[in-house]
Amino acid sequence: MGRYVFKRFIQMVLLFLVFFALSWIALQAIPGNSIEQQLRLNPNLPPEAITQALERRGLDKPPIEQFWIYTKDFFTGDLGVSWSRYPQPVSSLIAERLPRTVMLFSVALLFQYLVGFQAGKYLAWRRNKRGEMAITIAGVSLFTVFYPWFGLMMILLFAVKLGWVPTNGFIVESIWRDAPLSANRMMMTMFTSLMLVTAFIGLTVWASARLDRPSQRRMVKLGAWVAGIGAFFVYWLTNDNLVYAKDIAVHLVLPVSVLTMVGFAGVMLITRTSMLETMKEDFVLTARAKGLTEAMVRDRHAARTALLPVSTSLVLAVATVIDGGIITESIFGWPGMGQLLLASVVAEDIPVALAAFSFTGILALLGHFAADVLYGVLDPRIRVTSQG
């Protein structure tokens, strides 16, 4: 196992280096340096101001040298300074944007996969029955819907016509004007509390399997749920900052719903295909023969095995969050990593763009790696072969 991980790691590092270099070349190759253009197109700027601005960003050096300096800094942990928002450090830009992206997409992915997996299970279980086609067509339509358009239509409907949710943004100024903490801090607190509760319930339930009597197991599990959810509510309801958390939560509703709507169908279709394959397996028949209820057969046997490709796709989806966030974030006015990526590429702000590229690249690499590992965890058959 150790050797395998090591080999993978070396591969990942090499792949990343190539990726890094290629990204840089691609960004560098964009015709016209927009930073320089912007400066040059301003008749008020004397030439020396332009030269100076270029020098400060290191743009006066030949590209190869720029690349060398940039690479050296990058791998020693210095992401450099934004060109378009000079002299803001790239790392601070990312630190500002990342929590928002994490908040929005962690919740959205959670819903996407919950809804999608359940729907897919249902669909496979009802194969060739009424409703299957309707759900498939509805799902595919949502899956392939022109997303920016759909998002805007949803804003029009739920935010404008019905006024149920805010139209855009992630906070409301009137609530936050005197806020004692930043929105990012709040989001991280919300995110952490969610994670902690989930981890607590998960771990307790997992640990309860050790208990001997079934009744004890049930009690502990129930207790974990009650305690976890209870603690969550008690914590937030007694929290002085509840109003801020609520504001963020309200702003999350529409983007998360829309993301769920357009994303769940993909998961649903994966689950369905995978379930249909699994359902032909003999062990499903065995499970039925054992007298398990249909729900138990479906959830413990058919779906549990079908979970493999779904979990893999979840991990890989996490890896594409930033790229996928470009549209979502611009439609819902949610200034996260996606918008940063878009803006930096359009402005040819190479340090920021390259950092964002690298970030997605690393996420993708880790995602693929995690998918492999997860596959091994979920499918004991792989666990052995991957060691060999």
Added chain:
Amino acid sequence: MDTLQAPEESEIPGDVELRLQHEPLWRIRVRLMQKSFKANWKLFKRNKVGVVGLVIIIMFAILGIAQPILFATGVWDKRVYDVRTGNDNRERIAEMTVVANVDDVVDPNTQIDRRRLIAEGKNAEIGDVIQRELKHPWPPDRNHLLGTDPNGSDILSQLMFGARAAFGLGLLAATVTVFIATTVGSVAAYFGGWVDSFFMRFADLLLMLPILAVLIVASSFGRFKLWHLAIFLGLLGGFGGTAIVLKSQALSVKVKPFIDAARVAGGNNWRIVTSHLIPNVMPLSFLYVMFSVTGAISSEAVLSFLGLLNIDMSWGLMINKTQSAGYLLNPSTWWLIVPAGLAVTLLAGAFYLAGRGMDEIINPRLRNR
């Protein structure tokens, strides 16, 4: 990685050729294709999802073909209906009374308040009856079945042009994707070793890229035309994810006895790849054509929507123009946004549905018991 697993069996058994050697090969192939087409068509027809997709595709194809016909037959005047320069400037006049208060406006088409008049840069006194030109966008009527855009250009004509663009782009991108992916996948599977490693690592590399951002980078390369985009998307997909899927399919074909048989018979490697491996990967490749079209249409629409493509007209551009002119969230000018958005959704969805329909035939694991 992908929902679709490689089928375990190929549609055309490899040993058919041996059995029917007295007939010319092409005739056998044609007959086999006819036969399998008929059989598959029957299967496909049973799956209503696929049929729905196909019907929508055909509808849009007709729409795309209709436009040049309308121009050629003179039903449509180029000066009015051309998507680039056409505009309908027949004057539409409405009489209106200038009122002091917006609340006094009875019929918004015939009366107008003073503020609006000021906004449009005309001078009039309260109580005047003046003639006002109705400006584009016009709602749908007899001449313009889907209305006009803010420049007075016909929406239906743009939609038709967009259909052609979408088909052209989608099919070109898909063809490139599948051609490359099939070749790469088969070669990587057959030769294995460093060839395999090289292509698969390359595929990994492409999968790491933030696609939309890369497309934005690509689109900033000068005169990035629609067919450039198509080929670019084709290359990305062909060397990327699709190659991986088709490789796993090719792997499962590679271990089939007839490949060994061909090898034992002294077949040259390339010949085995081209005449045995690739034909047996083809059914799945064809399936990926469908999915690639969906991807290409959506990508183009997103890029156009972001205003990053320098093209004449497309559905995404229609939405982009609507948005930049400020009509996007205006329900009263629905014809600017609904047809285009729906078209992208429908056509992309239709190819996907058709693909799913085919999937049920091609993928033996999904076949009904």
Added chain:
Amino acid sequence: MTDTRELSNDAPILDVRNLVMHYRTEKGDVSAIEDVSFSLKAGESFGLVGESGCGKTSVAMALLQLQAENAGFEGGEILLNGKDLLLMGPSEMRSHRWNDISMVFQGAMNAWNPVHKVGAQIKEAMDLHVKPQLSHSESRERIGQLFEMVGLDPKMMDRYPHEFSGGMRQRAVIAMALSCDPQIIIADEPTTALDVIVQDQILSELKKIQRDLGMSILYISHDIAVIAEVTDRMGVMYAGKMVETGPTIDIFHNPKHPYAFLLLSSTPSITGPRRKLAPLEGEPPNLLDPPDGCRFHPRCPFVTDQCRTEEPPLADIGAGHKVACWNWESVPPLSEGLRK
């Protein structure tokens, strides 16, 4: 429910009467089971033999009410301790599965879900059926006992199926089948795909367990030798019909249906009498459109005109030996073989 076996030694615990089951397909009905009857007494073992596609497995599935979705019963009944399974609702049926009728599946690899530990998969059934529910440690203890009984190391219960060899897996399947102490075990091709030595071990294991626990076993196999080895009585199925049934020894030594005759003739036997091997030519009929008269007539060497038009009844020819053939009397003794 578990006490019913004490009722009577004579009353069959399982009685299949005139069972008719069709699969509905787009091309028409496939008659998979046509008027099949047999019964199983407590402690008895019964064998069903026939070529693949003859309806043996359909019968097994019907007993568990796990037939495919497009299957429909056209008639007959399946009485389990006098209650008709065909009339039961899904939840009542579920309570009988594994509890009263369990199954040793063919192709044991696929019978196990690869992502769960073997022990867990056994425990799952026990949690449902064993009342009162066992505690965690009690379940494990019982599974350990079962493993020992089938000749497996109890520690293996915490392994995944792929870590088992074929024979071990099959033993574990038997352990699972025994876990809820059923009255009847259906052993569907229990030894197919195992090597011969393992086959033998498994079969003797099954026999031993049956002896020790006193349960009934329904063996289903295409391999008439296996059936001969382990069953008290047997039935031969052909194209969905029971063509011959009776004590295993009678049929094995003296088959009266031409199909059984040919089946036995085509199988070399080590234990049975020496015989000439005769080929079984032709293919089983298309059940979408079964032949008129006797379903075997197109392949039958003893065919007469009557066979082509009239369906022979399953007639008793003495000592519980029944055969469905007009010309059973012209079937020669097995030792003579088929004259050319």
Added chain:
Amino acid sequence: MGDVRKIDEILEDMTVRSSSKFPWRFVALLAVLAMIAAACGGTTADTTAAPDVTDTTSGTETPDTTMGTDDTTPPSVDGFEYKIAVIEDFTTDNFWTYLDTDNSVYNGYLLGGQAAAVYTQVAPNFTLAPSMALDAVPPIGAADGDNWVISVPLRETLTWSDGEAIDANDVAFTFNTVKDLGLGGNWLGSIPLATDDDPETADVDESAVGLLSVEAADDFTVVYTFNGAPGLPLWQYGAAQFAVMPEHFWGPIVASSADAETFEASSGEGAPSAGGFTYTTREEGAFARLSAAPYYDTGARTVVYENGAVEYTGPDGTLENYGGTPEGEVVSDDVAGPFASEVVFTVTGGQDQAVLALTEGEVDFWLTPLGVQRGFLDRILAESDLEVITNPNSGFRYLSFNTRKFPMSDTSFRQAMACMIDKEFMANNVLQGVAISLDTTVPPANAFWHNADIEAQCAGLTQEERVGASIQILKDGGWTWTTDPEWNADNLDVIPKGEGLSLNGETIGDLSVLAPGPGYDPLRATYSLFIEDWAQDLGIPLSAEPTGFNVIVEKVFGPTDWDMYILGWGTGVFPDYVVDFFESSQDSAEGGFNTPGFNNAEFDALAAEFKQATDLADAQALIFQMEAIIAEEVPYVVLFTTPVLEAFRNNLDFPFTTGLGGIQQWNGSQVSVKSSQ
């Protein structure tokens, strides 16, 4: 039985191995509980700390304005919140950074009001007026040896929002910071530092006139030293107007900053302001706030007349006059506030969201340099409490010819092309109100500098007449066709189109006009298609090429192998750009702004004179002549400008609503806007 997820179905060998494994799981559980506890504890610390933070900030913030606005109570009669939507985020809160590298319009909206200036321009007619300076007109100064010294006396009554005096030291400090730290960007645009002649390039004179030093002779006299006599662009519209920053706030920060980068990365929070509002706080990507602060000019009245003359009544009642004799209509009557207690900027995701915020009543004004798109008008006008105004944008879009290259080098060719372009038709029939036809680089709205006598080529002609006129121009220029183009009255089109156009035997190869694609700018994209059509009518093989903006810029500001392109300029009010765009020394091939490569001796002479002019009237006359040359020689065909539509809630009372660039040109008139409620 139910559908209970049994995670406990994973069997563990409890009896055998429980002793070794058992505690471990519960340790993990305990660890999680501990983490939860820690997290709760951590956040509790936050909340207790919070009130302190707010207390201190509000303590320093609460302005003790002369208007008696009290922040802690609900807004008084005048103390309203001026709520503004913007569609792009602010990228800095440091004024120095804003003027240097982060010079976005939006940063300007937020921070622009902070600075003081010696002289300034008064809205809406851009009248040059004193701010810190005592004299109505900037002194001309006098030569001192090789140098030119200008001494400007300052008012002694002005204060920063924290009460410190605004004095000559601040002016000198600002200059020295820019010079010593080496700030760049627009600082160098308004502070023209003198550069030394580089002896290595003897043929080029780098020693352009510039500022050598700015010193405080005493607290209220600032002395500018130039290395030569400065003209209007350098002095009156340059150095005299640069932004002045408070030394007492920034001085220590400058002193502790190693270089420009560290300095510009520092925060401007708490910086005193000279403009009625101080920057308070912002949440990146969401909002930013300005708070009313003590303002020295509160209560001063400024009346602006049609001719640009300004009547200023100070807070103490003294009356002053700038920019000529007040006569004609009053265009703006403005009492300095601030009347708003807060200016709140809300960053919305885009223009759709901004309009929603406006129509839903979340904001009072949408501050946008691009203006409200026409498509929004319906919805804005449907709200009875919203008002829309329209003003021309300050700038123009144009077609440029590469005059270095045949056939664009031929004047008659350019004139004929210009003649064919029917701007009225484009503006009225095609672009329909989203474009305003324009003939000069200085737009009519820039009244003082606009030459109203200039007419475009073939102005006012019909399409048919234009075809005829163009053909005539070409023929007069010596051009010949193999097939002459002809107007066909039945089809209202040119049939046949011209073919084989040539000049003295030289034929025209394929030409292309680069224009932004419809996704970037539909107006210019559409225009380019029509220009293509018209050119082809004449037999000019021109094709429109939708091209990325950056690619066009790259092409036309570097190599010279392009033919024509369409782009736009956003321009200021002082028209020195006319020089930059067409002076031969500014050739873009050598890094200047003269993309057409226009080389006209007469124009160059006028341009040189303009740069040295110190008198407004002289400068005006020179610009008029230069414009006339441009219109005749057509290196550019000025095509159109766009209207800026602005929408606001009608309870807002702006001092003026008409003027080049609209209200956004003046950052939304933050100091003088009133609420009528």
